[in-house]
Amino acid sequence: METSELHAYLQNNNNGIVNWEALKARLQPKALKINGIPVFMFDLTFDITQKLIDDQLVISIQRPFSSVPMHVHPYIEMVYVYRGQCTVIINDQQIPLSQGGMMLIDKMTPHTVLETTEEDIVVDMKLKHDYLSTGFISRITSKSIISEFLIHSLIDKRKTNQFLHFPLHGVVKTGQIMEQLMCEYFDRGINSHDIINSYLVILFTELIRHIDDLQLSAHSRSTEDSSVVDYLRYIEEHYTDCSLVDMAVYFKFHPNALSAILKRTTGKSFKDLLQLQRLNKAALYLKNTDIPIADIAEEVGYSSLSFFHKKFKEIFNETPSQYRQGTRSYMS
Structure with a gap:
């Protein structure tokens, strides 16, 4: 039809x-x-x-x-x-x-x-x-x-x-x-x-x-809520060298105020969101490229390879090499 x-x-x-x-x-x-x-x-x-x-x-x-x-x-x-x-x-x-x-x-x-x-x-x-x-x-x-x-x-x-x-x-x-x-x-x-x-x-x-x-209630969304995507987009675009202070200056907030807004609206701290973006980006590199793991860690903003391994496993429940092997096996 x-x-x-x-x-x-x-x-x-x-x-x-x-x-x-x-x-x-x-x-x-x-x-x-x-x-x-x-x-x-x-x-x-x-x-x-x-x-x-x-x-x-x-x-x-x-x-x-x-x-x-x-x-x-x-x-x-x-x-x-x-x-x-x-x-x-x-x-x-x-x-x-x-x-x-x-x-x-x-x-x-x-x-x-x-x-x-x-x-x-x-x-x-x-x-x-x-x-x-x-x-x-x-x-x-x-x-x-x-x-x-x-x-x-x-x-x-x-x-x-x-x-x-x-x-x-x-x-x-x-x-x-x-x-x-x-x-x-x-x-x-x-x-x-x-x-x-x-x-x-x-x-x-x-x-x-x-x-x-979405019109889910009679209450209009607050200015803070309507800006959440802007905050997250900033982190996505600056994840390699992003800092809470720089971000607060950009959005004209005190760092403590911005930190509280992020926690209230996303349930995650600035540090958690930054880690998640870096690790998500690392996962894309692992899945789609043959770049060495050490180079990927440095590329996404980690100076310590062991810390990168630790945080990656916390989020994905497997090491970077296991993740790369698993995605390659799934695609083959």
């Missing part, structure tokens, strides 16, 4: 009102209370034609003029507005989504989507495998203190808020990725599973890029 055919496919299947009472009688979902909220437990999934399906990834459509009561399910759900708009109610909050917007709803989180019209095409993606788990995220993270900070921040906010909201107003790339993913999903071919998983990696990588646009 080409992207030019996807719109017609979604439009042709964007019909058929869901009769909740009939669905309730047929499926007999459990009635629960979560945090005092009456909800139904949905542990079954339906494909775009409303047939029961038991796959790790299921894509369907929110039927226009249909309303399903507040419910939960034991898998992650992504609500994506392909066209038009919708409103998601989650934990007593009404959150509007416009075209291109996405919301990731965590497992067992009470929610529902209000009625849409035939002008709206709202796609539901059920993710039974946790695509925001540490294992999956490890496929995304690069050897960068910025990417690691953003990924950990994303996971922490998901745990705290039980959902992630990506408005993505005017962002074209995520929509294009979703289109390619859906084309592959609705028209399976050889290795479709691997291709779909690859699109998911790309999609979540793009979402991580837009973490600053």
Whole structure:
């Protein structure tokens, strides 16, 4: 299926009102209370034609003029507005989504989507495998203190808020990725599973890029929080000879104040962040070059080879030579 055919496919299947009472009688979902909220437990999934399906990834459509009561399910759900708009109610909050917007709803989180019209095409993606788990995220993270900070921040906010909201107003790339993913999903071919998983990696990588646009609470982010990436970028760019004093002068802070901000916003001290960046850079050299280990240690800012070995093993749980051997074996 080409992207030019996807719109017609979604439009042709964007019909058929869901009769909740009939669905309730047929499926007999459990009635629960979560945090005092009456909800139904949905542990079954339906494909775009409303047939029961038991796959790790299921894509369907929110039927226009249909309303399903507040419910939960034991898998992650992504609500994506392909066209038009919708409103998601989650934990007593009404959150509007416009075209291109996405919301990731965590497992067992009470929610529902209000009625849409035939002008709206709202796609539901059920993710039974946790695509925001540490294992999956490890496929995304690069050897960068910025990417690691953003990924950990994303996971922490998901745990705290039980959902992630990506408005993505005017962002074209995520929509294009979703289109390619859906084309592959609705028209399976050889290795479709691997291709779909690859699109998911790309999609979540793009979402991580837009973490600053997350609307996760009514509280606006502080000036300090909004500058964290700038602080980390400075360390990444000056890691070979970076000092807290120089960095504080650059950002017009007292060194103690800057140190406290870094600890509060990242959970790591300046010294820890600097070590991590140096060691991450060393890991890239070990993986991709044949430069002697002693030269790599000096290149990334270590004057003592034994201290470099000690710190590297603390972070990676193996010596630099073991790490180099392991990555070469994996690639061969």
